[in-house]
Amino acid sequence: MIDTMTQWFLHHQQLAGYLEPIMQRFKPAWRAGFYRAEVACIEPINEKYLELWLAPESTWPIHKAGQHLELTVEMNGQLRTRVFTIASSPEQYRASGLVRLLIRTHELGRFTPHLTTYLASESWCNISAPQGTFLFPQRKMGSTLMIAGGSGITPFLAMLSQHLSEACNPVKLIYIARTGEHLAEKELNALAARFAHFSYFPIGRAEFKPLTHYLNDLDAPVVFCCGPQAVMEQVATQSLAANVTYFDEPFGLATHINMAERTEHVVKVAHNQYAVDNQRSLLDQLEQQHVSVRRGCGMGICHQCQCVKKQGLVRDMRTGALSDAGESLIQLCVVQAVTDVEIAL
């Protein structure tokens, strides 16, 4: 009722959207459709990682261990969004009101290297409700093998901290990272010392052996994996071969960009997928494949072909500028795909 009245007479989708600029005077980062969170602490752990503790507002629905959230920060006037797994347990949130994110900073990124600038402690940002189904099963189960690669350790930190005290079957964690880059070592060692059924093996990439090697002392194992694409593919194939249940959580993006070289990508629109290359505009290629896109001036002026890019990188053909990896508006007539892209028309 209120929403309909707002749409009819105040021309906004939600009343909150109409009130937003005023509310922001009193409550920083107050935004329709987002939750607010205050930065409790932001600190570099080492050269590559940041630890960010957030205090979500009280209406935020508590997460389950293993879930992620979208973090939105206003950076130089622009709202930028990235997805991060919550690296702390619901139990910790109930006790302290805080959630932890462990963030890998990419030197050339548009988001992570600027976080310390825009999120000075006690400033505000936006988060989404927790999402994702990469969860530790509640039902009684056999033993668990967790394989983490690099920053893929984050969901496991939440799961271990939450579930080790309830589980009594063996849980084994293989954590692959470069020497000296294993995160939360102290925490994991402490858990290993406290719980006899938990064992922890920090290893280097080269030391990673075939899956059967880790499975042989486990009874009725379930495999969880989160890490770089290559590791997950390997573990998935070997799990299938060993006939064990497998769950994974993909993340990360291709980072090699060379527009001179023709590459092929997939554009996802609703439930359909279209093959495109990186040489011509998305509009031309989607039109060619009879997708109902709207063509306007074809030169980036009129914004008729504009749509929301949900994820993936595109390149502006006029300036050569790369888009954000997260959600943003793009004009189909002047962009080329750089990675696989998902758009909403």
Add this chain to the structure above:
Amino acid sequence: MNEQNLIAFAKELDDIKASTLAKVGQTDADYIRRVVRRQRYFEWSGRILLVAGFWMPWLWAVGVILLALAKILDNMEIGHNVMHGQYDWMNDKQLNSKTYEWDIACDGQSWNRVHNFEHHTYTNIIGKDRDFGYGLLRLSNDFRWRVKNLWQFVTYLLLSVLFQWGVSYHELAAERVFMGKKKANRDGKVSHEELKRRFFSKGARQLVKDYVLFPLLAGPAFLWVLGGNLLANLLRNVWTSTIIFCGHFTEAVQTFKEADCVNESQGQWYFRQALGSSNLQGKHWFHVLTGHLSCQIEHHLFPDMPSSRYQEVAPQVQAVFAKYDVPYNTGPFWRQYTSVLKRILRYSFP
């Protein structure tokens, strides 16, 4: 201008655009949100004071002005510019050209399509840009003189007074949608039924809001609020119409033929935009109230540059125009407006 100069001319304008867009950031986001906040304050205080007029009539007069200002800010500086995509880079769902809707009879998305595409791509090309004279007025010799042009000054005054309805009717290309007139070179992307639905639905909501809902909420002050809303809408109509006419219909503004834009280069496109627009001089508040259409030339060169930057780029553009000997049509409001009135009168006659 020869081909070589056109290339250099385009390059200099491109450079101005690139260097300005590189600076766009927090200041511009803060600016547009500040304008939105003022719009809200004006609207709320305006609507309250209209009711207060029941007890103190002079408060009513202040209320009318505040409400008119709110509507002008919403339509001009916020609505027009946001729907051009000038603030899309902010990724803010409330200031996004895809979804923005404004406080005017014309449906935002219908306007967005016609205005951004037809008017901005084909500016002042007779037969392509329907905004030249709005199909009502004869403003150049490109159109055959008809008897109805004799009283087109009165038509113009009526259009100004009813401008929001004129825009709404015009942007939907009503003569095609309602009377079934066909135009060969146009490919309708939205069905006539959809256009009609939007026209009536948005129009009706606006009428209900200003002439039923708010007056009823005011109880005994029903008539005060109804009259105030009517007058505020009228003020907004006359203001927007006047400013828009100053942007394209001063005497020196030129028109073009369809053949002119076939395989047009970037330089030629810029050149046509330059000759088809005229500016207004004034103080900062004046620019804001015109939605920066006072910088019509800059707006036509760079339609999706944030309006917060037009005042800054105007002198740079003017300098480039001077260098290439391109006329930069600008002047104080009254001079430009007189020039518009002269043009309307001049072409009333054969």
